[in-house]
Amino acid sequence: KAGVTQTPRYLIKTRGQQVTLSCSPISGHRSVSWYQQTPGQGLQFLFEYFSETQRNKGNFPGRFSGRQFSNSRSEMNVSTLELGDSALYLCASRVGLDSVTQYFGPGTRLLVL
């Protein structure tokens, strides 16, 4: 079974731009979560989607948003990029909201100049 896939793998943007990242979960997994990983803050939870609805949300500003499609694929959008948004963005999927185990994708590395 294919794992979690994320596109693109690398991205360079400038301040003020917006960016959209994509995540395809493992087949049969209906929950998708997003994380930001930076050297200073470690792994921080952004949000989780299940059945096209946001179910959990971390402590990030409204510039960070997401959505999930009927096929469980998810996108994350960051508007008005700041230098501090440079990070590795990780997507994780699990079967459902009562599944304890998450499986992570390879991540999208975003560099904001």
Place this chain on the structure above:
Amino acid sequence: GDSVTQMEGPVTLSEEAFLTINCTYTATGYPSLFWYVQYPGEGLQLLLKATKADDKGSNKGFEATYRKETTSFHLEKGPVQVSDSAVYFCALTRGSYIPTFGRGTSLIVHP
């Protein structure tokens, strides 16, 4: 709130040495505990897990035992290889099942 504390890194070992990475947690109830590994330039891979007290998770020669009395989940492996060089994350899930991660411990294994 929930928290996970890992030993500071980097941990530097010679090949064939024995590895222990300490992890302790704070959480009410009975969380599930995980170790994830992150190789350079990659995402997190689930290494092993334990869902109840005294369970031992194991995979690829790595082991960790869920110790409720000491609220610990230390990762062990012996002997280590150069290919084990990576960052290791301890995590717990409880309630909404959104994991709480430790800060990660970098392991460097020299030939």
